[in-house]
Amino acid sequence: xxxxxxxVLEYLQREKGIDKEVLLQAVxxxxxxxxxxxxxxxxxxxxxIDRKTGQIRALAKLLVVEQVVNKHDEIALAEARRRQPNIQxxxxxxxxxxxxxxxxxxAQTAKQAMLQKIxxxxxxxxxEEFKGRAGDILSGTVRRFERNDVIVDLGRIExxxxxxxxxxxxxxxxxxxxxxxxxxxxxxxxxxxxVLSRSHPDFVKKMFELEVSEIADKTVEIKAIARxxxxxxxxxxxxxxxKVDPVGACVGMKGMRVKNIVRELSGEKVDIxxxxxxxxxxxxxxxxxxxLKNLIVDESRHTVKIIVAPxxxxxxxxxxxxxxxxxxxxxxxxxxxEKEETVALGFEQKVARAIAELSAIPGIDHxxxxxxxxxxxHSFEGLLTADLADFAEILGPEKAAAVQQALAVEQERLERxxxxxxxxxxx
Numbered sequence: 464x465x466x467x468x469x470x471v472l473e474y475l476q477r478e479k480g481i482d483k484e485v486l487l488q489a490v491x492x493x494x495x496x497x498x499x500x501x502x503x504x505x506x507x508x509x510x511x512i513d514r515k516t517g518q519i520r521a522l523a524k525l526l527v528v529e530q531v532v533n534k535h536d537e538i539a540l541a542e543a544r545r546r547q548p549n550i551q552x553x554x555x556x557x558x559x560x561x562x563x564x565x566x567x568x569x570a571q572t573a574k575q576a577m578l579q580k581i582x583x584x585x586x587x588x589x590x591e592e593f594k595g596r597a598g599d600i601l602s603g604t605v606r607r608f609e610r611n612d613v614i615v616d617l618g619r620i621e622x623x624x625x626x627x628x629x630x631x632x633x634x635x636x637x638x639x640x641x642x643x644x645x646x647x648x649x650x651x652x653x654x655x656x657x658v659l660s661r662s663h664p665d666f667v668k669k670m671f672e673l674e675v676s677e678i679a680d681k682t683v684e685i686k687a688i689a690r691x692x693x694x695x696x697x698x699x700x701x702x703x704x705x706k707v708d709p710v711g712a713c714v715g716m717k718g719m720r721v722k723n724i725v726r727e728l729s730g731e732k733v734d735i736x737x738x739x740x741x742x743x744x745x746x747x748x749x750x751x752x753x754x755l756k757n758l759i760v761d762e763s764r765h766t767v768k769i770i771v772a773p774x775x776x777x778x779x780x781x782x783x784x785x786x787x788x789x790x791x792x793x794x795x796x797x798x799x800x801e802k803e804e805t806v807a808l809g810f811e812q813k814v815a816r817a818i819a820e821l822s823a824i825p826g827i828d829h830x831x832x833x834x835x836x837x838x839x840x841h842s843f844e845g846l847l848t849a850d851l852a853d854f855a856e857i858l859g860p861e862k863a864a865a866v867q868q869a870l871a872v873e874q875e876r877l878e879r880x881x882x883x884x885x886x887x888x889x890x
Contacts, residue, residue: 469517481584487512493576494519508560523560527552586654589620593648593657600669601659605639615643620655628660632693633729642727644669662692667733670724671698677712684709686738689792693731695781697749697789699738710735734789742767742796749790753779756803766797773802817841826869831862846870 468490472483494510507524525538527550538558543550550556603615603622611626613635624643635641643659644666650656660666668688677683687699700709713735714721725733739745743758746767757770771779779800780787791798814836821832824843838857840846847870854863
């Protein structure tokens with residue numbers, strides 16, 4: 464058995480890359496536990512395996528005494544000097560206590576210990592191999608399904624792609640070769656655990672890093688990414704070199720670079736957008752090819768209100784609101800999109816309200832109020848800032864004088880209402 468043990472350990476070291484010394488120490492530890500039952504409660508019992516011959520010995524460290532009281536812990540001085548002539552009382556001596564039938568026990572124990580240690584070492588080796596791969600893209604073979612999870616064979620280990628990390632439009636069959644993004648690598652009690660994803664936005668980001676050399680060498684930077692897996696991805700890119708067009712670099716000659724990525728994503732649409740520091744331009748780029756009439760940035764609400772022509776509304780919003788939703792994720796701003804008529808209607812309402820307010824002033828009829836509002840006077844206060852010449856130019860001399868008189872009367876009425884006085888008299 465002894466020679467066979469060394470031969471097996473050397474084979475495992477060659478074939479599996481497991482250090483022979485690690486396995487020998489594991490066997491020694493296992494044999495120590497097994498030998499305690501066979502040898503008994505020997506003092507400081509240990510197991511030694513000869514690294515060349517594989518010979519196994521059980522050794523106990525016994526105390527040299529004049530007269531033995533406990534045979535498991537002590538050895539008589541006379542017996543000790545037969546083994547080591549110069550030994551003195553109170554010193555310790557290593558004595559072999561290997562039982563006669565220990566070979567059978569050793570063989571069985573060694574086999575179990577090696578199998579257990581091999582499994583543990585292999586798991587640790589696999590974890591060491593993959594622990595730095597989080598954030599990488601790996602290729603594997605679909606092996607089976609567990610509920611909605613996909614089990615992927617990576618060669619030395621099986622990884623899991625949870626249902627939530629699958630692309631809803633993709634179907635997989637056992638034996639299919641797929642590429643996936645490594646979300647996490649953990650070392651659990653059952654061994655390494657690798658979680659994969661094909662729906663994560665960083666999967667697309669990593670694909671561009673692998674496909675576009677300008678991104679790999681940091682000339683072009685991916686500033687932001689928003690994705691609805693299986694349907695559409697928006698990617699905002701920026702170039703640190705004025706001579707390099709970031710969008711063109713990502714698209715590639717005749718669109719080959721982005722086509723390769725779209726093919727890997729099973730036809731998912733990819734919009735590549737030029738990143739801009741100014742939110743107005745960035746949002747306009749993100750909503751392209753929709754043509755925008757106006758953008759109103761509301762800093763307090765962190766919202767961008769966008770006005771589009773009626774025929775551009777569906778294009779700007781996208782199918783089921785997808786374009787607007789992805790633009791909001793990409794830019795980090797709330798996006799509100801309205802048709803141009805909505806704004807026009809609001810303006811008409813404001814005009815009608817201003818005409819009604821001015822025509823309510825005694826001496827100004829509806830027709831005159833309409834002319835004044837269309838000329839830019841939308842309030843009573845605004846009329847007070849004008850003089851007779853301004854009104855005469857718009858209305859003519861007669862109506863201008865009438866309007867100025869009506870304003871004076873109205874102003875006096877408002878002042879009396881704001882500051883009422885009490886009349887007092889004396890007899």
